[in-house]
Amino acid sequence: MARQQQFIDEIKELNYQREIMTAKKKLYYLATFGCQMNEHDSEKLAGMLAEMGYAETDNMNGSDLIIYNTCCVRENAELKVYGHLGPLKHLKKENPDLVIAVCGCMMQQPEVVEHIKKTYRHVDLIFGTHNLYKFPELLYNAMGSQSTVIDVWDCEGQIAENVAIVRKDGVKAWVTVMYGCNNFCSYCIVPYVRGRERSRTMDNILEEVRMLGCQGFKEITLLGQNVNSYGKDIGDGTSFAGLIREVNKVPEIERIRFTTSHPKDLSDELIYAIRDCEKVCEHLHLPFQAGSTRILKMMNRKYTKEDYINLASKIKENIPDITLTTDIIVGFPGETEEDFLDTLDILEKVRFDNAFTFLYSKRTGTPAAKMEQQVPEEVKKDRFQRLLATQNRISKELNDMFLGKVVEVLVEGVSKTNDEILTGRTRGNKVVNFKGDSTLIGQLVNVKIDTVKTWSLEGNVVK
Ligand code: 5AD
Ligand code: SF4
DSSP: OHHHHHHHHHHHHHHHHHHHHHSOOEEEEEEEOSSHHHHHHHHHHHHHHHHTTEEEOSOGGGOSEEEEEEOOSSHHHHHHHHHHHTTHHHHHHHOTTOEEEEEEGGGGSHHHHHHHHHHOTTOOEEEOSTTGGGHHHHHHHHHTOSSOEEEOOSSOOOOOOOOOOOOSOSSEEEEEOEEOOOOOOTTOOHHHHHOSOEEOOHHHHHHHHHHHHHTTOOEEEEEOTTGGGTTTTTOSSOOHHHHHHHHTTOTTOOEEEEEOOOGGGOOHHHHHHHHHOTTBOSEEEOOOBOSOHHHHHHHTOOOOHHHHHHHHHHHHHHSTTOEEEEEEEEOOTTOOHHHHHHHHHHHHHHOOSEEEEEEOOOOTTSGGGGOSOOOOHHHHHHHHHHHHHHHHHHHHHHHHTTTTOEEEEEEEEEOSSOTTEEEEEOTTOOEEEEEOOGGGTTSEEEEEEEEEOSSEEEEEEEO
């Protein structure tokens, strides 16, 4: 980290000199694709950039640095990035000093790096997920280089602590508890691009949470690809349930969330910790991916349809107010109509508040990409529509139960479309919109619900 600090100081000095000459701060434009992990990585990039004297802009035309932090979990996420990179050629022509960088999960695939090198020669810097902390050094090198600087590690290094982070939200903060994934679900590219599971120490996590509490953050979300296996690699009995019991003691924090949980690793100990810890919100995101036990086996998920339904029942028995959300893939290779009906059956039996639904996307390098009987696109799309219709009905039915009820809302901000409307979430993660002024942001208020929609609730503040 000391080495990176030297590069931060060098770039800061260069930027300062230029600022004096032009009376203009250097600007960066940062676009992020993908999951909360990537969003959080972008907060780290923003933190380092702030230290180097850059300011953010949402207009790439006038910027000095453009960064795409990419995702490769589905093909369309990759195609979007390529779609953005092409037109940047003109910007680079207009301003040869412009630095164009691409980083994140896509770059961990050698064929992607090759493609970018060949097709988008105006890209100045390519780096991956494992060496994000080296960004100051890589940027410094790219600023003075005629050719593309490429630094992608195929192995995970040590966890870099103390990277500066700029969090845009002042109320909610993400805290990474572990990196990587060991599960190798057969459709998923994540273990190949994010590496093996590595847990941060409990001390480092708690120190960060305490600091966030002191800075005024009210809600934290503990992040990991599979938080339930937190601590297993430390090997001294450290567990995720133990961690959240400790986080629960941090005084200023009002709410604790976490994501994502794998059904095979969700322990009773964790269910009891959610039940017992008053700050841990009653919300569990528990992807089931597919309903058919046959497909689950091919997906390498290590549970059956019945296991999942029983687990959901156990959770509901112990935590009656729990909001359950999930991820579902339709059209995994070999999925028949009968298999798909099992997916609909789980929806009806478990009744999730919300589901993130995806069309299966073939990812080169994963076992499922080589499986025969890939499902035709129109069949996938038809199933997807039926899945959505079922889930929308259930989401609305569950939301209807809030009509006339008073819910506790953490006020997050002003609505994007109407500045007289505030927006926040219940402990169960339901979005609530209501009239109020911005002094309430960051506070817990009670709202009586008078209007129910499929994706949100509306109401008025009550004492
Ligand atoms: N195709 C479609 N969806 C996928 N996901 C992961 N890999 C794929 C893929 N190849 C989904 C899973 C996961 C979510 C983050 O993305 O549902 O839980
Ligand atoms: Fe991918 Fe499975 Fe790991 Fe989730 S648990 S990141 S779906 S391999």
